[in-house]
Amino acid sequence: MTRTTIFLLLFAGFAAMAEEVAVPCSSAEHRQFDFWLGSWTSFSKDGEKQGSNQLEKIMGTCVMQEHWVGASAKFKGTSFNFYDPVKEQWHQTWVDNTGGSLSLYGGLLGESMRLSGARKNRKGEAVTDRITWTPLEDGRVRQYWQFSSDDGESWTDVFDGYYERDEGKSSRK
Secondary structure (H helix, E strand, C coil): CCHHHHHHEEEEEEEHHHHHCCCCCCCHHHHHHHHCCEEEEEEEECCCCCEEEEEEEEEECCCEEEEEEEEEEEEEEEEEEEEECCCCCCEEEEEEEECCCCEEEEEECEEEEEEEEEEECCCCEEEEEEEEEEEECCEEEEEEEEEEEECCCCEEEEEEEEEEECCCCCCCC
C-alpha cells in the first residue's frame, strides 16, 4: 500500500467518524425553552414595570443564561438553564445579589416549562418553589412563581410577570 492510499483511507475513516458525532445540545429537548430567549421587559398584570431580562445561549448552545435586573436596578440575579439528557429533565440554578438561590428541575407541561425544587427559607423552614413559564399567543411569556410550605397543599404567589420582547412591539393589555 502506498502512502497516498493509507492517507486516503485514514482521511475517509476520520471523515466518517466526524459525521457520526452529533452536534452537542442540538436535540429537540435542548430547544424546548428557546421561547424565552431574547431581551424582555417584565410587567405586572396591571402594567407596572417589574424589571428587564436578557436570556442568551452560552457554552455553544448547551446553556441558557438569564440576566435579571429589577425595575429599581437594586435587585439583580442570574440563572443557568440546561437540559440534562441523562436525567431527561431541565435544570435551573438561580443566584442573586441578596444571597438568594434556587435549584429547580422539571420540564414541559403542555406548552409551558415548569420547574420546581425544595429549599429552606431564611427562617430555616422547608419550602417548595414552583415556577411556570408559558408562551402566550400574543408573543409575551408569562412567568408565574409560587411556593408552598405545606408539601403542595397550598401555594402562595411570589411573582407573576408578563414578559414583552424589547424589539419595540408592545402587546401589553
